[in-house]
Amino acid sequence: MTQSPESELQKTPLDRLHRKLGAKMVAFAGYDMPVQYLGIMAEHRHTRQAAGLFDVSHMGQAQLHGANAVRALETLVPADIKELGVGRMRYTVLTDHKGGILDDLMVTVGADHLHIVVNASRKAADFAHIASHTEGGCRIEVLSNRALLALQGPAAVEVLARFAPPVRHLAFMSAETLTVSDIPCLVSRSGYTGEDGFEISVPADAAEALAETLLAEPEVKPIGLGARDTLRLEAGLCLYGSDIDTTTTPVEAGLAWTIGKRRRTDGGFPGAARILAELATGPRRRRVGLLPEGKAPARAHTPITTSFGATVGEVTSGGFGPSLDRPIAMGYVDAAHAAPGTALQLVVRGKPLPATVTKLPFVPRRYIKK
Amino acid sequence: MPTVRYSKDHEWVRIDGNEATVGITDYAQGQLGDVVFVELPDVGRDMKPGDNAAVVESVKAASEVYAPLAGKVRAANKAIVDDPSKVNSAPQGDGWFFKLTLASPDDAASLMDEAAYKAYVDGLK
Numbered sequence: 159m160t161q162s163p164e165s166e167l168q169k170t171p172l173d174r175l176h177r178k179l180g181a182k183m184v185a186f187a188g189y190d191m192p193v194q195y196l197g198i199m200a201e202h203r204h205t206r207q208a209a210g211l212f213d214v215s216h217m218g219q220a221q222l223h224g225a226n227a228v229r230a231l232e233t234l235v236p237a238d239i240k241e242l243g244v245g246r247m248r249y250t251v252l253t254d255h256k257g258g259i260l261d262d263l264m265v266t267v268g269a270d271h272l273h274i275v276v277n278a279s280r281k282a283a284d285f286a287h288i289a290s291h292t293e294g295g296c297r298i299e300v301l302s303n304r305a306l307l308a309l310q311g312p313a314a315v316e317v318l319a320r321f322a323p324p325v326r327h328l329a330f331m332s333a334e335t336l337t338v339s340d341i342p343c344l345v346s347r348s349g350y351t352g353e354d355g356f357e358i359s360v361p362a363d364a365a366e367a368l369a370e371t372l373l374a375e376p377e378v379k380p381i382g383l384g385a386r387d388t389l390r391l392e393a394g395l396c397l398y399g400s401d402i403d404t405t406t407t408p409v410e411a412g413l414a415w416t417i418g419k420r421r422r423t424d425g426g427f428p429g430a431a432r433i434l435a436e437l438a439t440g441p442r443r444r445r446v447g448l449l450p451e452g453k454a455p456a457r458a459h460t461p462i463t464t465s466f467g468a469t470v471g472e473v474t475s476g477g478f479g480p481s482l483d484r485p486i487a488m489g490y491v492d493a494a495h496a497a498p499g500t501a502l503q504l505v506v507r508g509k510p511l512p513a514t515v516t517k518l519p520f521v522p523r524r525y526i527k528k
Numbered sequence: 529m530p531t532v533r534y535s536k537d538h539e540w541v542r543i544d545g546n547e548a549t550v551g552i553t554d555y556a557q558g559q560l561g562d563v564v565f566v567e568l569p570d571v572g573r574d575m576k577p578g579d580n581a582a583v584v585e586s587v588k589a590a591s592e593v594y595a596p597l598a599g600k601v602r603a604a605n606k607a608i609v610d611d612p613s614k615v616n617s618a619p620q621g622d623g624w625f626f627k628l629t630l631a632s633p634d635d636a637a638s639l640m641d642e643a644a645y646k647a648y649v650d651g652l653k
Contacts, residue, residue: 198587199562384561384588453565453612455585478564478587485565507567507583
């Protein structure tokens with residue numbers, strides 16, 4: 159992530175609202191973003207119990223236009239985009255020629271274009287990368303005039319349906335252009351918390367009004383990036399730059415499920431040789447969940463060893479899981495030590511602490527699949 | 529009469545004769561957010577000013593607590609190990625970290641008094 163002096167930080171269309179709500183602001187990926195309003199623990203629990211509203215306008219949104227858009231994107235990602243119907247979305251990764259991950263992204267099929275959402279820290283690089291591979295009947299349009307809100311939690315559907323009744327019928331990982339409180343939005347049933355919920359792409363000049371409308375509902379509270387991180391960690395979801403990057407492959411990262419069946423046979427994406435070989439014979443290492451014994455959190459870069467002290471990996475995301483009221487972590491370990499139940503150690507401040515490999519997610523995901 | 533002094537690392541020290549009780553300030557707990565883990569020094573350990581004395585971890589991050597003065601640890605507050613949220617709810621009361629027997633109580637003059645600490649914190653905002 160890029161850290162800039164405060165004066166150079168970009169602001170989202172909700173900046174004024176964050177300050178009015180008393181947010182604590184931090185620099186994140188070149189943006190001045192709310193890390194918390196009331197407190198990470200309370201915001202996390204509120205999202206799991208009711209509904210939380212997140213400003214994720216720092217993320218990059220773009221559209222790919224043209225007859226060859228699907229074909230062009232498929233040269234950059236291992237997902238099967240061609241088979242997706244209009245209104246369906248898919249999680250995928252941009253890979254490099256070594257099979258590393260340049261970014262993770264969401265792709266939604268529109269009537270005459272693809273809508274993509276990428277990480278804030280990677281958006282300039284991603285859009286340049288995509289633009290350089292779109293010659294011939296495909297062009298990328300960066301949507302810099304749109305905000306992105308996420309409404310997440312078990313009450314999200316009831317709340318949003320008050321302003322956009324059709325969202326009740328929207329299936330997980332699908333999207334529709336809808337008016338929400340008379341504002342034209344692209345609404346998808348998706349998110350980054352493990353809860354049911356929606357992401358709402360909204361014109362920048364209407365974002366504050368929409369956010370205020372949603373926050374006026376009794377179930378909804380504003381949630382900062384701090385709780386966004388603890389929620390996604392409990393849900394076992396990857397953070398780009400921590401859990402996945404150019405040194406990790408989709409197979410190592412446990413993202414083989416994102417690789418389409420046709421793509422496994424035909425390849426045709428960057429790094430296919432390595433990625434398909436790993437699918438066939440297994441990766442050298444795997445991303446796993448780790449449950450430390452005791453109360454000490456194990457943060458990113460904590461060494462992971464066997465019970466005899468041999469280093470077998472490193473934590474990539476770790477901290478405290480508020481819903482579980484205990485520390486949790488994710489990291490990569492050599493494949494021989496990746497089976498759930500394996501006893502390992504996390505070396506925190508020089509002290510080896512026992513931990514157990516566990517299945518992800520830590521907290522069951524509660525997506526509404528139809 | 530005990531006197532309370534403050535360090536630039538946002539520790540408070542309540543000094544009573546050659547005894548000092550150490551904790552983190554309300555400003556510090558507010559900056560950390562929800563505290564979820566505390567590691568305290570062993571009783572009997574000798575500390576120099578600036579030594580890593582304790583660890584305090586919030587949901588967000590881990591921070592060190594430094595020894596503000598030289599001395600020997602005479603007590604550690606097990607109650608905040610069992611319930612770290614006391615550091616948030618009563619940072620300058622039940623949320624104290626450890627007690628020192630001071631090597632030289634006069635060194636406390638090098639720390640800030642309440643007015644100086646308040647000005648110091650205001651300068652950080």
